[in-house]
Amino acid sequence: MTVHTRPWRACLALLSTLLAASALDAAPLERADLAAARELRQRALSSPLAYDLVRSLTTEVGPRFAGSPGDAAAVEWAVRNLERLGFSNVRRMDVTVPHWVRGRTEVSIVEPFPQKLVAVALGGSIGTEEGGLAAEVIQVRDLEELQALDDSAVAGRIVYFSQRMDRTRDASGYGRAVQVRARGPAAAAAKGAVAVVIRTIGTSNNRIAHTGATGYVDSVPPIPAVAISNPDADLLENQLASGRPVRLSLEITARELPPARSANVIAEIPGTDRSDEIVLLGAHLDSWDITPGALDDAAGVAIVTAAARLIADMEPKPRRTIRVVLFANEEFGLSGARTYAAQGSQEIARHVLAMEADLGAGPVWMIESRVAPETLPLVRQIHSVVEPLGVALGGNETSGGADIGPLRNLGVPVLSPQLDATNYFDVHHTVNDTLDKVNPEHLSQSVAVFAVAAYLAARADAPLPHLHPVDATR
Amino acid sequence: MTVHTRPWRACLALLSTLLAASALDAAPLERADLAAARELRQRALSSPLAYDLVRSLTTEVGPRFAGSPGDAAAVEWAVRNLERLGFSNVRRMDVTVPHWVRGRTEVSIVEPFPQKLVAVALGGSIGTEEGGLAAEVIQVRDLEELQALDDSAVAGRIVYFSQRMDRTRDASGYGRAVQVRARGPAAAAAKGAVAVVIRTIGTSNNRIAHTGATGYVDSVPPIPAVAISNPDADLLENQLASGRPVRLSLEITARELPPARSANVIAEIPGTDRSDEIVLLGAHLDSWDITPGALDDAAGVAIVTAAARLIADMEPKPRRTIRVVLFANEEFGLSGARTYAAQGSQEIARHVLAMEADLGAGPVWMIESRVAPETLPLVRQIHSVVEPLGVALGGNETSGGADIGPLRNLGVPVLSPQLDATNYFDVHHTVNDTLDKVNPEHLSQSVAVFAVAAYLAARADAPLPHLHPVDATR
Known part of the structure; x- marks a missing residue:
């Protein structure tokens, strides 16, 4: 339930309750x-x-x-x-x-320790150019942490959002976590990122990635966006924790039809x-x-x-x-x-x-x-x-x-x-x-x-x- | 522990125990x-x-x-x-x-209700010929049920083994279920089947298929063999339960290198x-x-x-x-x-x-x-x-x-x-x-x-x- 912060709202709510009771x-x-x-x-x-x-x-x-x-x-x-x-x-x-249409999605860590990742394109993601792209990863927790970065730290990089979704009965954990999926690609693109990878918006530890709609804004050219499964996100973070630069490659053939x-x-x-x-x-x-x-x-x-x-x-x-x-x-x-x-x-x-x-x-x-x-x-x-x-x-x-x-x-x-x-x-x-x-x-x-x-x-x-x-x- | 069915074995076991106790x-x-x-x-x-x-x-x-x-x-x-x-x-x-090397594995139901299946080639499976194969499915529970069939019921078909693995602490469920993976392809090939699909040898309901080694016998030409995840096996069985012929397509590019x-x-x-x-x-x-x-x-x-x-x-x-x-x-x-x-x-x-x-x-x-x-x-x-x-x-x-x-x-x-x-x-x-x-x-x-x-x-x-x-x- 909402907490009423304005007196007239509280009054209205009380009135409703009284009317209802009567x-x-x-x-x-x-x-x-x-x-x-x-x-x-x-x-x-x-x-x-x-x-x-x-x-x-x-x-x-x-x-x-x-x-x-x-x-x-x-x-x-x-x-x-x-x-x-x-x-x-x-x-x-x-x-x-x-x-x-989704087409193929292939995401791999190419440095320091090459491994393929289980990934899905976010719904609406653009594809990569033919042959894909590769860039160094910069990890942020969420949109707030991204916004705190200087554009120069983001430009030319792949932004990885690491925030993990909470399990809740009322889906509030989803409501919080999904912001990154919906708005992350546009926010990262605005800072010059070349792609976005998010930790899957989902609660299981299965090596299965969750899709879902993302969106772009008209003022910034779109960039490709994928989700990786929770275990793959763990792997990526463990490689990032090595202190060595981590490079990812992405190839996505998604496209929009009429x-x-x-x-x-x-x-x-x-x-x-x-x-x-x-x-x-x-x-x-x-x-x-x-x-x-x-x-x-x-x-x-x-x-x-x-x-x-x-x-x-x-x-x-x-x-x-x-x-x-x-x-x-x-x-x-x-x-x-x-x-x-x-x-x-x-x-x-x-x-x-x-x-x-x-x-x-x-x-x-x-x-x-x-x-x-x-x-x-x-x-x-x-x-x-x-x-x-x-x-x-x-x-x-x-x-x-x-x-x-x-x-x-x-x-x-x-x-x-x-x-x-x-x-x-x-x-x-x-x-x-x-x-x-x-x-x-x-x-x-x-x-x-x-x-x-x-x-x-x-x-x-x-x-x-x-x-x-x-x-x-x- | 083993149940001793022969008297001299029981005697030996008793002797061991007595010696050990002393x-x-x-x-x-x-x-x-x-x-x-x-x-x-x-x-x-x-x-x-x-x-x-x-x-x-x-x-x-x-x-x-x-x-x-x-x-x-x-x-x-x-x-x-x-x-x-x-x-x-x-x-x-x-x-x-x-x-x-595994290459690609693609398995789909093509009739009566087309759907892609989550599948993996069994380790050692041959590939299909280029362009893959398609055939009607015949369902059997296990090797015994396959053996009971007349060859004419199997020839030209894809044999689907439906037996589900039991969850056990001592891995005995695996020991029983894995027979189908190890010996199913050779047994089905001997009866003229064109491919084998097994219900995954695994206990989870995740849409993830389990690989593992299969084998062939020298006397019978090998046929391709894949496992499908438990939910995909359920889907296949639900389509088979419709009473309509079910056809699968398989394309596998696996091959053996030196x-x-x-x-x-x-x-x-x-x-x-x-x-x-x-x-x-x-x-x-x-x-x-x-x-x-x-x-x-x-x-x-x-x-x-x-x-x-x-x-x-x-x-x-x-x-x-x-x-x-x-x-x-x-x-x-x-x-x-x-x-x-x-x-x-x-x-x-x-x-x-x-x-x-x-x-x-x-x-x-x-x-x-x-x-x-x-x-x-x-x-x-x-x-x-x-x-x-x-x-x-x-x-x-x-x-x-x-x-x-x-x-x-x-x-x-x-x-x-x-x-x-x-x-x-x-x-x-x-x-x-x-x-x-x-x-x-x-x-x-x-x-x-x-x-x-x-x-x-x-x-x-x-x-x-x-x-x-x-x-x-x-």
Whole structure:
């Protein structure tokens, strides 16, 4: 939760809490709804559907990076399976996506002790010129340490960022470490570096490197950027510790192709008397190019699809429409999310709640929200049904997730079941993100939480008002 | 331990035990020796030497496969470090080694759902013809299931062996599973298969495949052979479970070059009044080509080197000579071990005990032996000093290890501190066998056990008689 440093903010927060407390008696759900939700919870815990979907997507499609043949195959897979499962209004929403291809990546220590390193190009990295490049390495911990260096110490060198990511349940370790991946190449280029090598943004000691998007700035010519695995980073540091100059060679054949076509895939469980209002369940269909993306984000696709499918069988029926959105290209620029949020204010106004699953296969350990104060009693009622699954109740300032971020910024209320990220970053954005990493029980627990939350939100009698739009540039 | 199924064997074993028990009073070591051994144990536990050696070998040399530049660099490294550490008679023993090069290995499922697989060629595999090969897969569990098939079911196909290795402390799971790697390609070729794919002989769920030697037979033309990682094996089986024909493509550019020169590296801590007798501490200097071999076998090199170095500082001095032998090319045919054992009977007769470290970085959990009955009291005294380190006393029928196997077969007594192999096969023969996998405390405990055992064997007053040679062809 955020610490309020300004008095008026603290006052507002207190006011919210008091308003919410006073609304407790006006519980927004019928007893029958809660009983049905408990039944739904139990059905979800024993349903094999989500695991079957993860297996199917990783087996039949596998890697599905924006613009690749796998991306198109994933869209076909999604349409086919959503139709097979009896969803209504299954459709594609066209999305234009960037199309970056990785090619080969070869990184070696050439001095003082030659060894090949396990490396991957960061997503969006430019390639090296033919024949590659070689230069001496300068080690810095992070962006701050880089900025403290004189440009002359960096010019002509390869900058190596050594900071190691912390393992955390709430993914905060990732949030801190990923700055180097996102901004390191541009920052190093601005000081005249010829390339960037980062210690992998990941928590495992496997000799497997983690990719992920990097970015450049228009004012500085881009330089190639790669991640090396944690053991390779250790090796590089041990060679640097010898006190002798360390030279690396890099050869990368990555390149950017013209933009390609992809699609958000949308499917619905129609509501009854409030069918015009939408409870959105989102996940992303794409993966990085090197991985079948079982956790990222086949698991999310499976969680939201299975949750919606289980809701369809419930009595009483959901009053609001449950909409599953499988977003295109989350990984390399949120293309699907931006396209979805650009539908116009009338369409966005129909969205009364958004939830996203994009942090692995669970279990859910906390529910956070960002809803109007008058909706907090509903959040608490939802929590009361999933609390026996080991779920805590968090605060009301969640960011919600990357793909529903644009909706949140437009004022759409958000409910965030927090997936346990403790081990997620062992395999995130790597070849190692495979089906065997999915724990079926954790996955089912996650389905149960998403299903209960979406169902009760779709049943609630009270309106679910929007919040003020967020200035995303703040 | 072996179960005796023949009465005369049981009788012999009983006789050994009785003889050994009667020799208990004739404890072969002085009280001062045991006190010194306890001091040695403590010094070993606090010595950083072994870990420093693993770091040095993996940082400064890395992969060191027989015949490669790394192999030559490792020999230089060993000579340099053994001299630096004050060993006597540091020398090379020339060894001719085979020289296989891996080249590229690319394996993909091409039908029904195309995906690239993480694969490595098995050591010694032939390459495919240019452009590779593609064929339908037939799945069998193991050699037995293959043999049960009619040749017509196998001819023209790629045989996939699905058996999964069991995790065990004593490496018995490896012993069972590795049969498929060693003999599968020849067995499948004999039935007309065009290639073999095995589920990796390893226990981790990482998307990293394990290499290791395979072999062919003269009577059948060889076929290419690869291992795929456990998650890739799961994927292949999930595609096979679809009921649709599964086709794989393989392209391997492996080839055999002319034999190369390498060397066993030998160094000694000279004994005093029995310096002509040798207590041998062995490990292997080579590694597979794809790995820095921190556990396999930089750890073994470090354990035996550190143990001998610590013994050199002890008072009273070892009466027998402690000889460290760092064998060439254990991995791909035991070249160094064979060369060493071919020195002639007079030289072999000088070896009164052999110990080997080649199962990771410890800890030691048991001591086994294969010694004459009259030496068993010494084994028990050794055990009494290391028992506080959590070491059990095993039987007297150990195989000892691969590199000292030829000596054992010639009748040289063997003492086997058993290194805990529970996690060893997570990284064995993979790129993932890196320094971070070495637990410094486990490594030091292992050094302590090897040091105490070698020291007390070198101090013992009683002779350490040879056993009858073993018919290794039995």
